[in-house]
Amino acid sequence: MSTQTKHTALFGFGTVGQGFYHYLAENNNDKQLATIVIKNASKSRIPDNLNFTTNVNDVFQNNQINTVVELISDYKEAFNIVKNALEQGKKVISSNKKMIAHHLEELVELEQQFGGKFLYEGAVAGSIPIIKIINEHYAFDEITEIRGILNGTSNYVLTQVFEKGIGYQEALHQAQQAGFAEANPAADVEGFDALYKLLILTTHAFGKFITPEKALNIGINNLKNSDINFAKANNLKIKLVASAKSHNNKLTLSVLPTFVDENDDLFHIKNEFNGVEVVSKNIGSQFFKGKGAGKLPTGHVVFSDYQNVEKTTYTYQHVPSGKRLKYETKESIWVYSNKITLLEKYLEDVVLLNGPQGYGSIKIADLIKAKDLLNLHQVSVIALSENVKQKLFLQLKHKIQLVYA
Ligand SMILES: NC(=O)c1ccc[n+]([C@@H]2O[C@H](COP(=O)([O-])OP(=O)(O)OC[C@H]3O[C@@H](n4cnc5c(N)ncnc54)[C@H](OP(=O)(O)O)[C@@H]3O)[C@@H](O)[C@H]2O)c1
Numbered sequence: 001m002s003t004q005t006k007h008t009a010l011f012g013f014g015t016v017g018q019g020f021y022h023y024l025a026e027n028n029n030d031k032q033l034a035t036i037v038i039k040n041a042s043k044s045r046i047p048d049n050l051n052f053t054t055n056v057n058d059v060f061q062n063n064q065i066n067t068v069v070e071l072i073s074d075y076k077e078a079f080n081i082v083k084n085a086l087e088q089g090k091k092v093i094s095s096n097k098k099m100i101a102h103h104l105e106e107l108v109e110l111e112q113q114f115g116g117k118f119l120y121e122g123a124v125a126g127s128i129p130i131i132k133i134i135n136e137h138y139a140f141d142e143i144t145e146i147r148g149i150l151n152g153t154s155n156y157v158l159t160q161v162f163e164k165g166i167g168y169q170e171a172l173h174q175a176q177q178a179g180f181a182e183a184n185p186a187a188d189v190e191g192f193d194a195l196y197k198l199l200i201l202t203t204h205a206f207g208k209f210i211t212p213e214k215a216l217n218i219g220i221n222n223l224k225n226s227d228i229n230f231a232k233a234n235n236l237k238i239k240l241v242a243s244a245k246s247h248n249n250k251l252t253l254s255v256l257p258t259f260v261d262e263n264d265d266l267f268h269i270k271n272e273f274n275g276v277e278v279v280s281k282n283i284g285s286q287f288f289k290g291k292g293a294g295k296l297p298t299g300h301v302v303f304s305d306y307q308n309v310e311k312t313t314y315t316y317q318h319v320p321s322g323k324r325l326k327y328e329t330k331e332s333i334w335v336y337s338n339k340i341t342l343l344e345k346y347l348e349d350v351v352l353l354n355g356p357q358g359y360g361s362i363k364i365a366d367l368i369k370a371k372d373l374l375n376l377h378q379v380s381v382i383a384l385s386e387n388v389k390q391k392l393f394l395q396l397k398h399k400i401q402l403v404y405a
Pocket of ligand 1: 043
C-alpha cells in the first residue's frame with residue numbers, strides 16, 4: 001500500500017466494516033481512509049468523528065481514491081459499486097459472497113480489462129484464508145475435491161440440536177441472539193450462503209464459473225426430529241456439506257445436509273466454526289478449520305487483502321484447465337429422506353425402511369427439479385457420504401439376514 005493519504009473509500013460500517021476499521025486503526029492506517037459510505041445518515045456511529053457520507057459520488061468523483069473496500073449488505077448495490085470501481089481501474093476488496101457468486105466472471109473480466117484489482121478472501125470461510133491456500137499452495141497440484149462446512153449459522157443450529165437436544169426453531173433463535181444468524185436467516189438455513197461460497201471456491205479450484213441457479217442447494221430447514229434421532233441411533237451427525245469434485249473430467253457440485261461419521265473431520269466442527277477439506281492428486285487430503293464469520297475474523301482477512309492488494313493478484317491458474325472439465329448434474333447420489341416416496345418418479349433405486357422413510361438413488365439434476373416439491377411438503381433430504389452409505393447398507397443386510405435366519 002502506498003503511503004499516499006486518503007486514497008481509500010470504505011462502503012459499509014456494519015459488522016465486517018467495523019471489523020476492517022478495527023485493524024485499519026490498530027495499524028495506524030486510518031489516515032488512508034477518505035470516506036465511509038453508509039445508507040442511514042441518522043444512525044449513531046462509534047467512532048463518530050469519521051467522514052461518513054451517503055453519497056457514492058464522493059467516491060467515484062474523487063480521483064484521489066484508488067482503493068475501494070466494499071462491505072455492504074445490499075448485494076445489488078454492491079455489484080454497482082464494485083463494477084464502477086473496477087471500470088475506473090481501482091483496487092477493490094469485497095466480502096459480498098452473494099454478489100460475487102452471481103457476477104464473478106464479469107468482474108474478473110473488468111479487473112483484467114481496466115487493470116484494477118479484485119480480491120475477496122472475506123467472502124468465503126471467515127478467517128480461513130482458503131482462496132489464498134487454493135491459489136498459492138495448490139498452484140502446482142491438481143485439486144480433485146473440496147468439501148466443507150461453509151455456513152456458520154447452520155452449523156451452530158445443528159450443533160445445538162445434536163448436543164443440547166433442543167428443537168430447530170429454538171436453536172435458530174439462539175443463533176440470532178448470539179449474532180451468528182441474520183434477522184432473515186433464509187439464505188443460511190436454505191443452503192444459499194454455502195452455495196455462493198462453494199461456487200467461488202469452485203472457480204479457484206477447478207477453473208469453472210458456475211452461477212447459483214445452475215447448482216443444487218438444499219438446506220437444513222426441512223430436517224425433522226426423526227432425522228436427528230435416526231442419525232443419533234446410528235452414531236452419525238448431520239452437517240450441511242458443500243462439495244465440489246472432479247472425476248473423469250466431470251465436475252459435480254452440491255450443498256446438502258449430509259450424514260457424517262466420527263472418522264470424518266467435518267463431524268468434529270462445532271458451532272459457528274467452518275471446516276474445509278481439500279483433496280489433491282499428489283498431496284491427498286488436507287483439512288483447514290477456523291471461525292466462519294464475525295466482526296474480527298472476517299475483518300482480519302479483509303484487512304489482510306487490503307494490506308496485500310499491491311502484491312496480490314488472483315491468478316485463476318485453474319481457469320484454462322477448467323475447460324476440459326464438464327459441469328455435470330447427471331451424476332447420481334444416495335440420499336435418505338423422511339418421505340423418500342415423495343421423490344418416487346425421480347428415483348433410480350429405492351430402499352424403504354419404515355413407511356415412507358428410506359434411501360434412494362437420484363440424479364443431482366432431478367434433486368434440483370424436486371426442490372420446490374420438497375419445500376412445499378417440508379420433506380427432508382440427507383445425503384449419505386460413501387463410508388456412511390456402506391455402513392448403513394451393511395446394517396440393513398444384517399437385519400434382512402436376521403429376519404430370514
Ligand atoms: N457478518 C459476517 O460475519 C460476514 C462474514 C463474511 C461476509 N459477510 C458479508 O459482508 C457484507 C457485510 O455484512 P455485515 O454483516 O457487515 O452487514 P451489516 O452488519 O448488516 O452492515 C451492512 C452495512 O452496509 C451498509 N449498507 C447497506 N446498504 C447500503 C447501500 N445501499 N449503500 C451504502 N451502504 C449500505 C449499512 O449501512 P447503515 O449502517 O447505514 O445501515 C451497514 O453499514 C455482506 O455482503 C455479508 O454477506 C459478512
